[in-house]
Every structure is written in C-alpha cells, then in structure tokens.
Amino acid sequence: MKAKIVQWKYAWLGLLSLLLAGTAFAADVKVTIEPNLISLLDRAVLKVEFIDTKGESVDIPSVEGLKIEHMGSDRQYRMIQGKTTSSITHKYLITPSKVGTFSIGPIIAKYKGGEKKLTAQLKVIKPEDDEEAQQISEMMFSSVETDRTSPYVHEPFTLKLKVYVRDGIQLDGRFGLQGGIPESGLDGEPSWDIVNQNREERDRKIYTVYTLTSTIKTLTAGTFSFRPEIQLNVVVPRQQRRPFGMDDPFFGDLFGRQETRPVILDCNRLDIQVQPIPEDGRPDSFTGGVGILDFQVSAGPTRLKAGEPVTVKMRITGEGNLEKIMPPEVKSIEGLKCYDVRTVSTDNPQEVCFEQVVIPGSDDIKELPEIAFSYFNTQTADFRTIRRGPFPLNVEPSARASAQVMAPVDTALVRETRVLGHDIAYLKPAPEQWTQNDGPANRTEEAIRMVYLLPALITALAGWISLRRQRLANNEALARRQKAPGIARKHLQDAEKAIRKNDPAAFYEALWNALCAYFAHRFNLSAGAISGATVAERIPEEKEVIEQLFSAIEQRRYGIRDNTESPADMTENLRRLTTLLKTCERMKR
Amino acid sequence: MKLILILFGMMLSACAWATPDELFQQAQQAYDAENYEQAVEAYESLLAAGISNLEVYYNLANARFRAGDLPEAVQGYRNAWYRNPHDADISANLKYALNAAGAVEPAPPIITRALTALSSQEWMRLGLGAYILLAVLLISAFLLRSGRNVLFRICLLPVGLLLLSGTGWWQWNSYTLRPEAVVSIGGTTARFGPTDGATSHFKLPEGALVRETGKQANGWKEVKYDAKHGWVKQENLLLLSP
Structure with a gap:
C-alpha cells in the first residue's frame, strides 16, 4: 500500500514538472511599426509588445514631422507547441506631416525583470497623386486676413479665411472650425459662411481655394489673436493604405474603396489691435454709438393742451453697433415732464428706434429742446454730434392745473399713458385673521396634501366596481359562478334548521336544493340538467363523494330509503356536502 | 442711567408682549403721525413674528414709500402683489412707486397677465x-x-x-x-457681460423692477428690463420671491 502511494507521488511530480515546462516563459519587449513605409497621406501603427510580462504604456519621444497618439492596448494569449504565451500590446497611431525617414526612439520599455531601449524606423514618401509635396502644409493650408487691422471697440470688421487645397485632393465637403478664435471679448460666436470657391495658381501649382468670411465685433479693447484651425476630411483611396486591418481608428467603410482622414490645416496668426473709444473729446451726448450713423427725430402732436403727452420718435440708422447704443433723450426743462426712453422694435437691422413721452405742464412751454446724438465715427476717427430740433409746440392752457402722474402700460411696443392719481392709496385695515408662516393656513395645506390621494382612490374604487358590474352583466356564466356559494349557503342554513326540527324530509329537500343550485350556477346549467353523473363528469376528482351524496339524497327524497334518520346521520350528510362544496369552491375551473 | 435702562427694558417687554392687533394699530398711528420710520419698525416686527398677511406687506411698503425708501417700497408692493395680484390698491401703488422711481413698469405678454x-x-x-x-x-x-x-x-x-x-x-x-428683483442702488449700469470691464449697456433707475434671466457664480445676474437684457451685480439688487 505504501509503495503504491510513493508511485502516485512520483507520477504527480512528473505531471507538475511537465506543466511547468509548458508554461515556462522568457519575458521580452518588441517594438514594430506596421507598415514601416507609408505615403504622406497615410498612417502607420507603432506597437510596443510586452511578451510574457506586464508593461505599462511607454512615453514615445516626439519626432518632428510625426504626430504620435496613444490608441490603447490589447492582451493576447497563445499556445504554441504546448507552450502558453501572453502578450500586452500598446498601440500608437503615427500621422506624418512631412516626407522623410524617421527614427523613433529610444523608447524605454520597463517590465518586471528588466528595462529595454528600443528604436523603430518609418519611411514616409510622397503620395502618388502629388509627387512634389514634401509636407502636408504644401498640399493644404489656410490663411486669415482682415479689412481692418486696428478697428475700434464695437466696430464690425470682416475676417476672411482662405482654405487652399492642392488640385487632385478630394475632400468630403465638410469644414469644421476646431478653435483658434479668442474665447472671450467677442460679441457673440463668429459665424463663417463660404462665400466663394475658385481655382488659383500659387508657386506654379494649382489650388482650389475656398473663401469663408465672418463679421466680428469685440466688446472690449485689446489685442485679439486669430489663428483659425480648420479641419478637413480628406478622402484617401483605400488602395494606398497598407493592410493593417482594424488598427486604424479612422478605418473607412467596411466594404468601400476609400476612407476619410481628418487633417487640421496650418494657418497664419492674425493679431488685431482693437482700439478703445477715446476719452478725449468725448461729448456729453455720446451714448455709445460706434460706426457711421445718422439720426432723425420727429415729435407729435405739436398742437396740444397742457398736461397732454407728446411722443418724440428717434431713429438711428447706418453701419455700426446699433443694438448697443443707449438712447439719446429730451433734456428735462422746467415745466416739461420727461419719461424714460423706450426701445421700439423694428424689422430693419440697419436701424434702431426709440420713443420718449414728454408732457408739457403748462402753456409756457413753447418748444421741445433740441436733441443731440453723438457717436464715434470709425471712418474719420473722431466724435460727431448730430443735433435735431428744437421742435415748436403750440400748448394751450389746461383746465387741470395740477401735475398728473402718468404711467406707461401694456406692451413694450404699444404705449399709452394713463392717469394714475395724485398719491398712493392709503393703508389697509387690520385683517380679520392673522396668517402665520406656519399658521393654520399652512397646516390646512398640509392636511390637504395628506388627503390629496383620497378622491383619486375612491374614484379608482368606483371605477373598479363599475367595471366588475359591467363584466358580470356581459358574462352570465361568470355572474352565476359568483352567485353559486351564496345560494348554496342559504340552502345549507335551511338544512341546519331542518336538523334542529328533526325533519328529515325538509333536510334532504334543502340538501338537494343546495347541491342542485350550487352546481347549476357553478357550471351555468339549468337546474333540471343537474345529476350525479353530470357533476361527476366535470369534477372527476370527487366523483365517488358526489355519486354517494346524490344517491343518498335522491333515495331519501324519492322514498327509496326509509326517511327516519337520526340527527347525527343528517349532520354527517350535511358535513359531507359542506366539505364537498368547499373543495369544489377551491378548484380553479 | 438706571432709569433709562429700566424704561428701555419696559419698552422692549411691551413690544415683546404686544399682540399683532396692537402692533398693527401702533404702526398705523405712527404712519398717521408721519412718523414713518417707527411705522416701518412696527410692521417689520410683525413680519419678524411670522405674520404673513398681505396687509402687513402693503402697509409696510406704504410706510417705506413715505420714508423715501423707494426700492424697498417697490419690493413690499411686489410682495403684496404676489399674494393678491387683483388688489387694485396694490397695483395702483406699485405703478405709482415705479413711476416715482422713473422706472418702466413690467409689460408681460397678455397670457402671462391672464x-x-x-x-x-x-x-x-x-x-x-x-x-x-x-x-x-x-x-x-x-x-x-x-x-x-x-x-x-x-x-x-x-x-x-x-x-x-x-x-x-x-x-x-x-x-x-427666474425671480424678480428691485434695483437698490441708483445709477446701476447693466453691462453686456458679467464683468466690471464689460461695456455699459443701459442704466437702471433706483427702484426699477427687473426679471432675472441668467446668473453666474461670480455674483452677476443677467436681468431683463424694458425688453433689454444686461448683466448687473447681485449686490445692487433686492431679490423678490412669490
């Protein structure tokens, strides 16, 4: 027995050593680039593979002309000739921006048990369809320019962005602006529109030129730098790509022959020095207008009684920051009540309109004073003042000498004035009941909240009753089925009374009625159709009891058996019937 | 000195034990005697005691209006209006106070008014x-x-x-x-952006009723006034809430 155990021990040790030999590993790190020869419009994948060891993603030294991005990692297990190997591969997408032979490295890969310095080579050649291009920026680039190099705050100026694409390069038509626009200080987001597309020769090469424009306004003075980053999607024929499968995240359509590759274009930097509106020489009537503007005023009615309103309508037109101009106003003079100026909406984007209501308090007012509007003229770089008026008025004396408080009402567009009275309304008397923040009113609200569901619950109950009633009215069988226990109960009570009176005839009549009525209702049959066989056929589980009961009752009812029975026998029969009915009631059918 | 302290203590205890009716009566008497500051104090003590009847808000607003505190008067009238928007006295006095402030009355659309x-x-x-x-x-x-x-x-x-x-x-x-607010500081300027350096947009008179349309964590609120939008510092506003 002992010898047998020793034999098994050696056998297990042998098996274990075989398994260990199978999983024996040699940790290693490899760096590969797939493919290592690509064209300028293509990309490659650099792989750092840790074999039979663990390794984190490594820092790839930057190489001029190549953009290297980490794509992620994957893990693989392989069994070759009984040996199990595992590997972790970190992948990096390489996007070239110029032609040449590039050495990537040294890449320092640390792993459990060592460290390795590795390098890899990548050759980038000119694309087949553009033999001259040494860099992507020679094939596609953009430039930005403006019509005003030093505009003033709020002065609109135009940015013109030209996108050059070498003839033969196919785009998928979408332009995207990735950034390069100041994040603050601009009045709204710039909106770019493609206004032109033409072909242009530049350095003896033909380009398709897309021209985009945007109107910019700034809210503050200072230097604003623009270097728009335009992203294009270049369509690259699939045949140009080397077959490196699904590694490329921009893998095109699965069955198509081409793919799109996003390229962000180089662009010059445009610094625009926005000047503040000068403080010197700023007139008192300057209300923020900047641009080339005009100002018109009309007032009416000009014949009126003292205390009646005159509406002064002001209109500013031209090119500039119209929506930012604060309204000029009629200067208040003695005897002339001036109300706030209001903005009146207009459909014309080249104008802004204001209205002001003024009320001459007496017939001493012979004219409305002149209204001055000053703005900063960006063309002449100075302040200009436009004066309108004075406006003669023919004011007749009014019967009401006292001043009235006028209030503008209704919408901001349609104005009217209304006499409000000469003073505020007097105090209110003490309330009949004091309301506390946590007083009865709030407690009532709490109570209401608590019983809020009650009407809904009662309604739901009524709805359920109504539905049930309707169901029973439409389904006679179901209605009778539900009535069956009640009817049987009534006859069983009669039977109990008969036992107490010791009246076997009445007892068996009541038993028969209970049996007959119950099963007739239960199976939706007529009372005449009820017999032991009919019921036993429907409830075969209780066949024996049913047949015995029917037989016993029928024998007594029809006088086949003697009708003189003791109360104990009757009670026993009643119990058997009650048990049967309860059993039947528990059955689902 | 002792006597003054005792009298002061008695006054305090009298105030502390006064019923709402008595306080309301005292406030009304002070108002009639043109002692508006005292009336304001009495109405405020009612509010501090948890009383929230609109009559208190309304009368307090009247007392503040008479005391020359226009923004808080507008605030009081608006608070009373929230409680009973169809009270003619409240609406009339609110309009009167806004007019006195030289402010534009809010002009909501007809559906909002309904x-x-x-x-x-x-x-x-x-x-x-x-x-x-x-x-x-x-x-x-x-x-x-x-x-x-x-x-x-x-x-x-x-x-x-x-x-x-x-x-x-x-x-x-x-x-x-989007609560309303009353401009509490005269000459408040609404700006195009939520910074001190942003360009001025329009002026808001003291006591103007504005509606908040946006806010920033740095304490600036975007407000709507007379169909215009601008940014104002929160410290220049008295907030209202129905």
Missing part, C-alpha cells in the same frame, strides 16, 4: 376644487346606472379647470425659477 390674474394660492384652490368635482363626477358616473355619458361629458369642465390651474401654478412657479 395667468397672474389669480395668485398661486388661488390657482391651487381652484385646482383642488376642480379635482374634487372631477372625482365626484367620475364616482357618480361609475356608480349610477343612467346618465353616465352626460356625466362623462360634464367631466371635461373640471379637466379644463385642472389644466388651467396647472398652467397658472406653473406661471407662478416661473417667478421662483
């Missing part, structure tokens, strides 16, 4: 009444054996009222989401 014809509480009560009526009608329709179709048709009325009261309630809720 929905604020009833207060939030009144819309809730109407909704509750409609809810109970709907429940009674439905229960009757379910349980009565005849006239069911007529009852179901009548149910449309409380359903409509429920929807209307829900809309009214939502309108008032919008005042909680």
Whole structure:
C-alpha cells in the first residue's frame, strides 16, 4: 500500500514538472511599426509588445514631422507547441506631416525583470497623386486676413479665411472650425459662411481655394489673436493604405474603396489691435454709438393742451453697433415732464428706434429742446454730434392745473399713458385673521396634501366596481359562478334548521336544493340538467363523494330509503356536502 | 442711567408682549403721525413674528414709500402683489412707486397677465376644487346606472379647470425659477457681460423692477428690463420671491 502511494507521488511530480515546462516563459519587449513605409497621406501603427510580462504604456519621444497618439492596448494569449504565451500590446497611431525617414526612439520599455531601449524606423514618401509635396502644409493650408487691422471697440470688421487645397485632393465637403478664435471679448460666436470657391495658381501649382468670411465685433479693447484651425476630411483611396486591418481608428467603410482622414490645416496668426473709444473729446451726448450713423427725430402732436403727452420718435440708422447704443433723450426743462426712453422694435437691422413721452405742464412751454446724438465715427476717427430740433409746440392752457402722474402700460411696443392719481392709496385695515408662516393656513395645506390621494382612490374604487358590474352583466356564466356559494349557503342554513326540527324530509329537500343550485350556477346549467353523473363528469376528482351524496339524497327524497334518520346521520350528510362544496369552491375551473 | 435702562427694558417687554392687533394699530398711528420710520419698525416686527398677511406687506411698503425708501417700497408692493395680484390698491401703488422711481413698469405678454390674474394660492384652490368635482363626477358616473355619458361629458369642465390651474401654478412657479428683483442702488449700469470691464449697456433707475434671466457664480445676474437684457451685480439688487 505504501509503495503504491510513493508511485502516485512520483507520477504527480512528473505531471507538475511537465506543466511547468509548458508554461515556462522568457519575458521580452518588441517594438514594430506596421507598415514601416507609408505615403504622406497615410498612417502607420507603432506597437510596443510586452511578451510574457506586464508593461505599462511607454512615453514615445516626439519626432518632428510625426504626430504620435496613444490608441490603447490589447492582451493576447497563445499556445504554441504546448507552450502558453501572453502578450500586452500598446498601440500608437503615427500621422506624418512631412516626407522623410524617421527614427523613433529610444523608447524605454520597463517590465518586471528588466528595462529595454528600443528604436523603430518609418519611411514616409510622397503620395502618388502629388509627387512634389514634401509636407502636408504644401498640399493644404489656410490663411486669415482682415479689412481692418486696428478697428475700434464695437466696430464690425470682416475676417476672411482662405482654405487652399492642392488640385487632385478630394475632400468630403465638410469644414469644421476646431478653435483658434479668442474665447472671450467677442460679441457673440463668429459665424463663417463660404462665400466663394475658385481655382488659383500659387508657386506654379494649382489650388482650389475656398473663401469663408465672418463679421466680428469685440466688446472690449485689446489685442485679439486669430489663428483659425480648420479641419478637413480628406478622402484617401483605400488602395494606398497598407493592410493593417482594424488598427486604424479612422478605418473607412467596411466594404468601400476609400476612407476619410481628418487633417487640421496650418494657418497664419492674425493679431488685431482693437482700439478703445477715446476719452478725449468725448461729448456729453455720446451714448455709445460706434460706426457711421445718422439720426432723425420727429415729435407729435405739436398742437396740444397742457398736461397732454407728446411722443418724440428717434431713429438711428447706418453701419455700426446699433443694438448697443443707449438712447439719446429730451433734456428735462422746467415745466416739461420727461419719461424714460423706450426701445421700439423694428424689422430693419440697419436701424434702431426709440420713443420718449414728454408732457408739457403748462402753456409756457413753447418748444421741445433740441436733441443731440453723438457717436464715434470709425471712418474719420473722431466724435460727431448730430443735433435735431428744437421742435415748436403750440400748448394751450389746461383746465387741470395740477401735475398728473402718468404711467406707461401694456406692451413694450404699444404705449399709452394713463392717469394714475395724485398719491398712493392709503393703508389697509387690520385683517380679520392673522396668517402665520406656519399658521393654520399652512397646516390646512398640509392636511390637504395628506388627503390629496383620497378622491383619486375612491374614484379608482368606483371605477373598479363599475367595471366588475359591467363584466358580470356581459358574462352570465361568470355572474352565476359568483352567485353559486351564496345560494348554496342559504340552502345549507335551511338544512341546519331542518336538523334542529328533526325533519328529515325538509333536510334532504334543502340538501338537494343546495347541491342542485350550487352546481347549476357553478357550471351555468339549468337546474333540471343537474345529476350525479353530470357533476361527476366535470369534477372527476370527487366523483365517488358526489355519486354517494346524490344517491343518498335522491333515495331519501324519492322514498327509496326509509326517511327516519337520526340527527347525527343528517349532520354527517350535511358535513359531507359542506366539505364537498368547499373543495369544489377551491378548484380553479 | 438706571432709569433709562429700566424704561428701555419696559419698552422692549411691551413690544415683546404686544399682540399683532396692537402692533398693527401702533404702526398705523405712527404712519398717521408721519412718523414713518417707527411705522416701518412696527410692521417689520410683525413680519419678524411670522405674520404673513398681505396687509402687513402693503402697509409696510406704504410706510417705506413715505420714508423715501423707494426700492424697498417697490419690493413690499411686489410682495403684496404676489399674494393678491387683483388688489387694485396694490397695483395702483406699485405703478405709482415705479413711476416715482422713473422706472418702466413690467409689460408681460397678455397670457402671462391672464395667468397672474389669480395668485398661486388661488390657482391651487381652484385646482383642488376642480379635482374634487372631477372625482365626484367620475364616482357618480361609475356608480349610477343612467346618465353616465352626460356625466362623462360634464367631466371635461373640471379637466379644463385642472389644466388651467396647472398652467397658472406653473406661471407662478416661473417667478421662483427666474425671480424678480428691485434695483437698490441708483445709477446701476447693466453691462453686456458679467464683468466690471464689460461695456455699459443701459442704466437702471433706483427702484426699477427687473426679471432675472441668467446668473453666474461670480455674483452677476443677467436681468431683463424694458425688453433689454444686461448683466448687473447681485449686490445692487433686492431679490423678490412669490
């Protein structure tokens, strides 16, 4: 027995050593680039593979002309000739921006048990369809320019962005602006529109030129730098790509022959020095207008009684920051009540309109004073003042000498004035009941909240009753089925009374009625159709009891058996019937 | 000195033990005697005691208006208006105070005006009444054996009222989401951006009633006034809430 155990021990040790030999590993790190020869419009994948060891993603030294991005990692297990190997591969997408032979490295890969310095080579050649291009920026680039190099705050100026694409390069038509626009200080987001597309020769090469424009306004003075980053999607024929499968995240359509590759274009930097509106020489009537503007005023009615309103309508037109101009106003003079100026909406984007209501308090007012509007003229770089008026008025004396408080009402567009009275309304008397923040009113609200569901619950109950009633009215069988226990109960009570009176005839009549009525209702049959066989056929589980009961009752009812029975026998029969009915009631059918 | 302290203590205890009716009476007497500061104090002590009747808000606003405190008067009238928007005195005095401040009266669209014809509480009560009526009608329709179709048709009325009261309630809720505020400092400038260096847009008179349309964590609020939008520092505003 002992010898047998020793034999098994050696056998297990042998098996274990075989398994260990199978999983024996040699940790290693490899760096590969797939493919290592690509064209300028293509990309490659650099792989750092840790074999039979663990390794984190490594820092790839930057190489001029190549953009290297980490794509992620994957893990693989392989069994070759009984040996199990595992590997972790970190992948990096390489996007070239110029032609040449590039050495990537040294890449320092640390792993459990060592460290390795590795390098890899990548050759980038000119694309087949553009033999001259040494860099992507020679094939596609953009430039930005403006019509005003030093505009003033709020002065609109135009940015013109030209996108050059070498003839033969196919785009998928979408332009995207990735950034390069100041994040603050601009009045709204710039909106770019493609206004032109033409072909242009530049350095003896033909380009398709897309021209985009945007109107910019700034809210503050200072230097604003623009270097728009335009992203294009270049369509690259699939045949140009080397077959490196699904590694490329921009893998095109699965069955198509081409793919799109996003390229962000180089662009010059445009610094625009926005000047503040000068403080010197700023007139008192300057209300923020900047641009080339005009100002018109009309007032009416000009014949009126003292205390009646005159509406002064002001209109500013031209090119500039119209929506930012604060309204000029009629200067208040003695005897002339001036109300706030209001903005009146207009459909014309080249104008802004204001209205002001003024009320001459007496017939001493012979004219409305002149209204001055000053703005900063960006063309002449100075302040200009436009004066309108004075406006003669023919004011007749009014019967009401006292001043009235006028209030503008209704919408901001349609104005009217209304006499409000000469003073505020007097105090209110003490309330009949004091309301506390946590007083009865709030407690009532709490109570209401608590019983809020009650009407809904009662309604739901009524709805359920109504539905049930309707169901029973439409389904006679179901209605009778539900009535069956009640009817049987009534006859069983009669039977109990008969036992107490010791009246076997009445007892068996009541038993028969209970049996007959119950099963007739239960199976939706007529009372005449009820017999032991009919019921036993429907409830075969209780066949024996049913047949015995029917037989016993029928024998007594029809006088086949003697009708003189003791109360104990009757009670026993009643119990058997009650048990049967309860059993039947528990059955689902 | 001792005597003064004792008298002061007695006054304090008298105030502490005064009933709301007595305080209200004292305030009214002070107001009639043109002692508006004292009237304001008495009404404020009622509010501090948890009293929230609109009469207190209204009378306090009147006392503040007389005391020359226009922004707080507008605040008081608006608070009273929230509680009873169809009270003619409150509306008239609010308009008067806004006019006195040289401020533009809010001009909401006709639907908003219709929905604020009833207060939030009144819309809730109407909704509750409609809810109970709907429940009674439905229960009757379910349980009565005849006239069911007529009852179901009548149910449309409380359903409509429920929807209307829900809309009214939502309108008032919008005042909680985008509250109103009163400009508390004269010459407040609304700017185009939420910074001190942003360009001025328009001036707001002291006591102007504005509506919040946006806010920033740095204490700036975007407000709407006379159909214009601009940014104002929160410290220049007295916030209102229905």
